[in-house]
Amino acid sequence: MTFPAAKTALILLAAGLCACSRPPEIRRGEFPLPADAEISECTPGNYGGVFVLAASQEPKTFNPLIATDAYSSQIIDLILSPLVTVDPFTMNPIPALAKSWTISEDKKTYRFDLREGVKFSDGVEITADDVIFTFETIFAPSLGEDGKPLADKSTGRPLLRYPSRYAGQYTIGGEPVKFRKTGKYSVEFSTKKAYAPFLTDIGFVGILPKHRLEKAAADGSFQQAWSTQTAISNPSEIAASGPFQIFSYKPGERLALKPNPHYWRADKKGNRLPYIDFLIYKFVADANTSTILFATGQCDASNVGANDYAWVKNYAETYKFKIYERGPDTGIFFVWFNLNPGSAEDGKPYVAPHKLKWFSNPEFRRAVMKAVDRDGLIKSVWFGRARKLDGIISPANKKWHNPDTPKYSYDPESARRMLVSQGFSYDASGRLLDPQKNRVEFEFIVADGSQNATAMSTTFVENMRAIGIEVRLKFMDFGTMISKIDNTFEYEAALMGFTGGGDPSGGKAIYRSDGFLHVWNPRQKSPATEWERRVDEIMDAQEVEFDPARRKALVDEMQNIFSRELPLLFLVTPMSYSGVSEKWRNVRVPPVGSVIWNIDELYDPSESEGGGK
Known part of the structure; x- marks a missing residue:
């Protein structure tokens, strides 16, 4: 088998398809853009293509309040959008699900206005109710038999029903942040004290779909919700607001993501992002195998270990990729x-x-x-x-x-x-x-x-x-x-x-x-x-x-x-090095963070305009 044929077979296998079949069609343009869609400044591209990554660790959950490891969080960040995100070049907060915000003079109250008309991947509109549900779940109290909230006997602090790092992150001045709905598309947060990094912190958690998770939060099964088993047996249950949704998951082999048909970003021509048809995580035995697959052209991007840099760079011309030298690693x-x-x-x-x-x-x-x-x-x-x-x-x-x-x-x-x-x-x-x-x-x-x-x-x-x-x-x-x-x-x-x-x-x-x-x-x-x-x-x-x-x-x-x-x-x-296949356009490598932070904007010009319909 020639190398191009071998790679095609790899991609089809990774997508969970028979090598003799065609990939499932990704339909484009079925749904109109929301009124408040964000228009990217990227160079407009074309639809189509499969972006393959090799990963040595698998996600442990797809529930953002349960995830404690970086591997799960990386996937969740592609599936769920926060209110605010951070520009990796300026490190300044920029809009995500929230299109704008205002801050009170005393810097203790923040009002966020959501993008109107944005929907989860299942077509249900994202509103202030989803934001309130997310934070109510973070701070949900553990209840006693009498239905009253329980408190820690030694500290007096409320015991949480679903403990997570976010409860601590959003406890400011010794008190949980207060939040309320001020309109269908607006929410307000108030803090006990002025809090300098509030806009950064509010973007740490993706907004949960209330219609999908409210029952689990109410009956006590929330910590088991959106598990890896959910992704295996019923991936559409994990409603997405980010650029991708889960297509299929096969533990030990691969995770396949497909475009969210209701994603809230588009290019300057009005084409909804992302451009690629499938994002595939192929699971391998270890990080060394991930590096080998990238160096031999079998995946599209990878961090390259400092100890691997010299030999991997020798393959760059043969397999048409570029390595970016990024200085000391943030880790x-x-x-x-x-x-x-x-x-x-x-x-x-x-x-x-x-x-x-x-x-x-x-x-x-x-x-x-x-x-x-x-x-x-x-x-x-x-x-x-x-x-x-x-x-x-x-x-x-x-x-x-x-x-x-x-x-x-x-x-x-x-x-x-x-x-x-x-x-x-x-x-x-x-x-x-x-x-x-x-x-x-x-x-x-x-x-x-x-x-x-x-x-x-x-x-x-x-x-x-x-x-x-x-x-x-x-x-x-x-x-x-x-x-x-x-x-x-x-x-x-x-x-x-x-x-x-x-x-x-x-x-x-x-x-x-x-x-x-x-x-x-x-x-x-x-x-x-x-x-x-x-x-x-x-x-x-x-x-x-x-x-x-x-x-x-x-x-x-x-x-x-x-x-x-x-x-x-x-x-x-x-020292930090990252590599990306030369076939991809709109690659912009920031000083820190993921080299494919803007994967929703990447495209392969060799794919035909009809790659996605």
């Missing part, structure tokens, strides 16, 4: 220890008390940090195409990054001295013992499927052995790892990464002591340490600070605290 890699002092239902502590004592000692964490050979990681894993990470905000986020945080150079001898100064000692074999003569050892969990994670974790184990610490490396699938971190807390140490970029308010769930993503000790009822209390105060203060310089100073202080206390042991941030 961060780190190691952390489980500092959760709680216990399981059977009374067993999540972390053995003597180990929790080590992990909770910031001097122990600093000693471990000094024992990690990050320069070696950069050379061996990324071939020099990475930077040491010294803080919780990547240098890619130039607006907010603090370059003057505490630094930790590789010095294993200094690490040994620091441990001895804390009462640790070494036996005759060079093994590290704590003051009670317990051997210092722990289990280290890492998600499998990533060549980089494997290399980093292996190096970490070797670095720890050099200072007398025995680390048992345990690989597991990503879903199991997330469950341990987020639900059962049955682990001792872990390696992971966070995506980043944008306003620091987007990291509230990580930074705050009560945050869902405060991974070392999440959802604290009150700050466990004084430094966490200070970070909470800083996050509160920066939210109401409208002076850019003073707000930046607060965020700088927060970064200094994280680098001093080291709840996360920062490793590296690789």
Whole structure:
């Protein structure tokens, strides 16, 4: 089989079709554009084509209030539109489902006017009722047998029926944001305090279709709604407002998206976007396979790891793609220890008390940090195409990054001295013992499927052995790892990464002591340490600070605290590279974020005008 024929077969297989059949027809122009359609400034293109991506992880859910992982969120962002989004070039808020907004003089009240006539993919109009339903669900209280809202006995805070990170994100000045319908196409939000990043934050969540999810929210089954099983058996149930809707999902093989026939954007000729007929996510074993498929012309776009850049670039001319060099990545890699002092239902502590004592000692964490050979990681894993990470905000986020945080150079001898100064000692074999003569050892969990994670974790184990610490490396699938971190807390140490970029308010769930993503000790009822209390105060203060310089100073202080206390042991941030097939037009690569952020505007000029009807 020739390569073009092989690729065609791949696309048909990915779409869940027989290679001898034609792809299903995508009908265009059946429905009129809404009166308030947004007209894109992109070069008008033509319909048709299949855009193929390779993904090493599958979505865990299609419910935005349940999703906690980046893989699910990336898909959901293509299916559901928020009120407001962010221009990735200017980082300023721009309209999405809301066509405009006004802000009161005291900056505590925001009125949003929705685009009139916009519909979900099933043809039901999007109105203020959907916005109100979305936020009512976020803040829905857990009810007792008497039907009255329940409260946490120790804090007095209401217990939520459907806990999510959004409840914390939209709690401002200690109180949930207030919201009300002011018209069929208008809503109003009010905050206790003026809140500088409100317009950014309001765009974090896609607006839910009330007509599809109201029953689940009412009967208690909302957390099971829009699951992967829904996408398998009844994909049309997941009503879309974004550029795409689910066509079909086959776990372990592919997810196929097709255009939303009621999408609210069009080009200057009045043609409704998106142009492409199908967006296919082909699931592969690991990130390395994704890279190989892109480098050999079998998918259309990919992030290219810094350690893969050199060899992938060699194939660019053969397979007609372009690689964009984008500077440091916005994501961060780190190691952390489980500092959760709680216990399981059977009374067993999540972390053995003597180990929790080590992990909770910031001097122990600093000693471990000094024992990690990050320069070696950069050379061996990324071939020099990475930077040491010294803080919780990547240098890619130039607006907010603090370059003057505490630094930790590789010095294993200094690490040994620091441990001895804390009462640790070494036996005759060079093994590290704590003051009670317990051997210092722990289990280290890492998600499998990533060549980089494997290399980093292996190096970490070797670095720890050099200072007398025995680390048992345990690989597991990503879903199991997330469950341990987020639900059962049955682990001792872990390696992971966070995506980043944008306003620091987007990291509230990580930074705050009560945050869902405060991974070392999440959802604290009150700050466990004084430094966490200070970070909470800083996050509160920066939210109401409208002076850019003073707000930046607060965020700088927060970064200094994280680098001093080291709840996360920062490793590296690789240089960022992205590749896109040369056949696609309207590609505009922003400084940070997805290289196909405007996938609704991409088109293949080689496709005939009749590619979609």
